[in-house]
Amino acid sequence: MLHTSDQVTEEPTVFTPTQFSREEMSENFRIHSEIDILFILRGIMQTNSLITLYPDYASDFILTSILAIDTNKKEMVIDYGIDDKHCQKALHSKALVFVTTQNRVKIEFVCDQIRKIQFDGKDAFAVNIPKSLLRIQRRNHFRITTPIAKPLKCVIPIPGKDASAKAEVALLDISCGGIAVIDHHPIIDFDPGMIYSDCVIALPEIGTITATVQVKNTYEITLRNGQNCMRAGCQFIELAASMEAMIQRYIIKQEQIRKIK
DSSP: OEEEOOOOOOOOOOOOOOOOOTTSOGGGGEEOOHHHHHHHHHHHHHTTOOEEEEETTOSOOEEEOEEEEETTTTEEEEEOOSOHHHHHHHHTOSOEEEEEEETTEEEEEEEOOEEEEEETTEEEEEEEOOSOEEEEOOSSOOOEEOOSSSOOEEEEEOTTSOTTOEEEEEEEEEOSSEEEEEEOOSSOOOOTTOEEEEEEEEETTTEEEEEEEEEEEEEEEEOTTSOEEEEEEEEEESOOHHHHHHHHHHHHHHHHHHHHO
């Protein structure tokens, strides 16, 4: 199936590949699911996002964008560069590094097949759909609201009680940076500055994360049913990269579900 995009002019922005520290392995951000990869690539195409292409990880680059995605051929069509020298270098490269952003989240992937084609009467590149990609979300985290019918729950150990004493609160939203919860539990104190360790959140079909959270703010909100309640914004403290990757996968899955609806 072939999906295409409409071209628009946008201000050129050059993105560079991410350098990972020893403690921060790239695998923690890597997505392997073909469904997730295609969903992200289609989103990049539909918003006409500019992509920086580095042939063989070199400093030379080509500014391009995704023109079409052919799932049957497992390839996508991208813009041909304006500098023929760089384009020829790309055609003879073994690794093509693509870097862009989506919803303020950095996206990186590598393709290893490229050829020159004609698309809509113009020169273009055809490259293979990547087998994996990096979705690197660190600051200004993209936050997604949890399903109304079945909201996520955060299970918090009650301080000063035995290990079996736990409180359960409903989540309003979640990101890789933290959560927002409904503050109406009679025991748990959501005053700003409070820290709760070993909090557990089950992400359906993804896995279970365990985290330490610190309450950052509280204020009154009105829910969709007209009920007033207190909202507590909590920040994750030193969240493990593996846990962050699970949250990223959960967010992608929710975006897919909502797009279908």
